[in-house]
Amino acid sequence: MEALFFGPSSSSLLGVYHPASAHQDRYQGVVLCYPFGQEYMRAHRAFRQLAVALAKKGFHVLRFDYPGTGDSAGNIEEVTARQWSEGIEIAVQELKDMAGVQSVTLVGLRLGALLAADVAARRNDITGLVLWDPIITGGGYVDALKVTSAHVPSRRRQSNFIDADGNLHFNGFAMSIAFQASLADLNLVELRPACGRILQVSSHESDGFSALRQMWQCMEGYEYRHVPAAHDWNYVDHVGGILLPQPILQEIIHWM
Amino acid sequence: MHETIAKIGSPNPLVGVLTEPTNTDGGKTAIILLNSGVMHRVGACRLSVKIARAVALETGLLCLRFDFSGIGDSEARRASGADFGRAAVAEVVEAMDHLQVRHGIEQFILYGLCSGALIACNTAEVDARIVAIAQIDGCCYPTPKSYLSYYASRLWSVEGWRMRFFRWFRGGRNVDNNDSILLGGKADFEIPEFADDPGKAAVSTQLATLMARGLCLHCIFTGRELHYRYRTQYRDCYSKVDFGDALSLDYYPYASHIFTEPVYQRDMIAGFVGWIKKIN
Numbered sequence: 212m213e214a215l216f217f218g219p220s221s222s223s224l225l226g227v228y229h230p231a232s233a234h235q236d237r238y239q240g241v242v243l244c245y246p247f248g249q250e251y252m253r254a255h256r257a258f259r260q261l262a263v264a265l266a267k268k269g270f271h272v273l274r275f276d277y278p279g280t281g282d283s284a285g286n287i288e289e290v291t292a293r294q295w296s297e298g299i300e301i302a303v304q305e306l307k308d309m310a311g312v313q314s315v316t317l318v319g320l321r322l323g324a325l326l327a328a329d330v331a332a333r334r335n336d337i338t339g340l341v342l343w344d345p346i347i348t349g350g351g352y353v354d355a356l357k358v359t360s361a362h363v364p365s366r367r368r369q370s371n372f373i374d375a376d377g378n379l380h381f382n383g384f385a386m387s388i389a390f391q392a393s394l395a396d397l398n399l400v401e402l403r404p405a406c407g408r409i410l411q412v413s414s415h416e417s418d419g420f421s422a423l424r425q426m427w428q429c430m431e432g433y434e435y436r437h438v439p440a441a442h443d444w445n446y447v448d449h450v451g452g453i454l455l456p457q458p459i460l461q462e463i464i465h466w467m
Numbered sequence: 468m469h470e471t472i473a474k475i476g477s478p479n480p481l482v483g484v485l486t487e488p489t490n491t492d493g494g495k496t497a498i499i500l501l502n503s504g505v506m507h508r509v510g511a512c513r514l515s516v517k518i519a520r521a522v523a524l525e526t527g528l529l530c531l532r533f534d535f536s537g538i539g540d541s542e543a544r545r546a547s548g549a550d551f552g553r554a555a556v557a558e559v560v561e562a563m564d565h566l567q568v569r570h571g572i573e574q575f576i577l578y579g580l581c582s583g584a585l586i587a588c589n590t591a592e593v594d595a596r597i598v599a600i601a602q603i604d605g606c607c608y609p610t611p612k613s614y615l616s617y618y619a620s621r622l623w624s625v626e627g628w629r630m631r632f633f634r635w636f637r638g639g640r641n642v643d644n645n646d647s648i649l650l651g652g653k654a655d656f657e658i659p660e661f662a663d664d665p666g667k668a669a670v671s672t673q674l675a676t677l678m679a680r681g682l683c684l685h686c687i688f689t690g691r692e693l694h695y696r697y698r699t700q701y702r703d704c705y706s707k708v709d710f711g712d713a714l715s716l717d718y719y720p721y722a723s724h725i726f727t728e729p730v731y732q733r734d735m736i737a738g739f740v741g742w743i744k745k746i747n
Contacts, residue, residue, distance in 0.1 A: 212540070212542065214472045214474075214540055215472060216470070216471070216472065223470075225484070227540055249512075249727075252506060252507075252511070252512075255507050255539070256505065256507075256539075259539075259540065276509075281516070282470070282484050282516060284470075287513070369721065369722075369728035369729070369730055369731065370723065382512075382727050383512030383513075383725065383726065383727035384512065384513070447723075447727060452505075453505055453506070
């Protein structure tokens with residue numbers, strides 16, 4: 212495992228590269244795409260476990276922090292989802308250069324899944340796509356966060372609110388109005404990623420997951436799995452508990 | 468300011484990020500930001516990243532945030548038999564050694580939230596290079612005044628009466644949804660491994676030792692700690708410790724334990740940077 216900064220020097224990204232096990236090298240890459248905000252904090256350990264397991268299986272894995280998140284440069288208030296997608300593309304290129312692989316699978320959770328599909332639809336070197344509890348529409352995601360946000364912060368409720376400029380503050384992370392706008396046009400159902408294999412894995416049933424499944428089930432290489440597991444990604448407890456949905460991790464590892 | 472990866476020790480180096488100011492004051496002091504629970508080095512709500520960058524920009528001090536072994540991006544390497552608390556102290560000492568050898572740092576300021584605060588104090592007890600500690604929701608115990616405040620507020624609380632109603636007339640606990648999720652899905656969760664509560668007497672003795680050595684202490688408390696009820700409770704709790712003017716207290720009664728509120732995040736970081744400027 213190798214932590215590194217990569218990408219443009221003015222906006223470098225923190226990545227952690229897990230090289231493939233020397234005895235089982237499949238010469239294939241995997242880039243892991245985190246979700247947003249508090250969900251990222253809760254998913255970090257699960258992503259690390261997934262990366263370690265996939266590397267043992269022979270994949271070269273890179274997980275990284277989007278611009279303005281984690282240890283990467285910038286502030287969350289100043290980035291857009293478009294820059295996050297660009298970050299995924301930079302990560303794909305970095306992994307190809309570093310590991311010498313030609314094809315890459317993107318594994319995304321929640322908003323990371325939507326952005327991974329968006330990137331996969333624009334490139335021809337993404338040969339696999341894993342959508343874990345994907346956000347179906349960017350606009351719908353923003354609306355869902357807004358529903359649970361008090362519009363006027365009070366003295367006792369300062370965490371979740373929309374400020375005077377329209378920026379959304381949710382569980383300690385900000386989503387600028389520019390970020391919200393950049394999500395508005397993203398609709399997973401309308402995307403047509405040209406990957407050889409696609410796995411949609413859902414921890415629970417939802418109308419959005421069903422709609423996506425209906426639209427994509429005729430697509431060649433598409434598979435759907437319902438694997439019941441914990442999925443309250445945006446819950447904040449006071450001790451910093453995190454989620455490790457092992458059944459889903461095992462399903463992804465098995466599918467890969 | 469620029470940031471680089473720090474690899475501390477071997478084998479299985481601990482992974483960290485070093486924030487180096489462009490205009491360093493050439494000083495011999497650095498700040499080390501510790502993990503809180505199982506959250507990785509960026510800290511709850513990215514607080515550690517924000518603090519490191521603000522400190523580097525405004526004070527010219529070098530900052531290191533790193534993951535204890537088995538947390539975040541650091542591989543597990545604890546010796547069998549060593550508990551987390553003891554191993555963490557040894558790893559902070561290792562990080563200080565690393566900065567001393569590589570960057571000529573001689574003095575350290577530690578920052579920790581919750582379990583990180585406890586580790587900061589325990590490390591300071593065994594390593595005199597630590598000259599100051601900033602802690603969020605560190606060890607503090609109720610005082611007569613805090614009891615009075617707590618029970619008085621419950622008497623006037625609508626929520627308190629609602630809970631009593633459930634207990635008295637409905638014959639059961641009023642467990643909210645999030646609690647039930649936590650209780651129902653244990654296998655899918657991992658919660659922090661906390662060190663045992665050291666107890667008031669032990670903390671008091673430790674503080675007396677640290678104060679006698681000249682250590683500076685910046686204590687921040689949030690309203691999430693139900694037993695912390697007023698700004699100067701820490702001083703009252705350890706009334707036998709001679710803090711002199713080495714103790715600085717900040718209290719955010721409406722802030723959550725992990726500072727999910729942007730306004731309190733900003734205030735807390737500004738207060739932290741101000742304290743660093745004052746003591747350095």
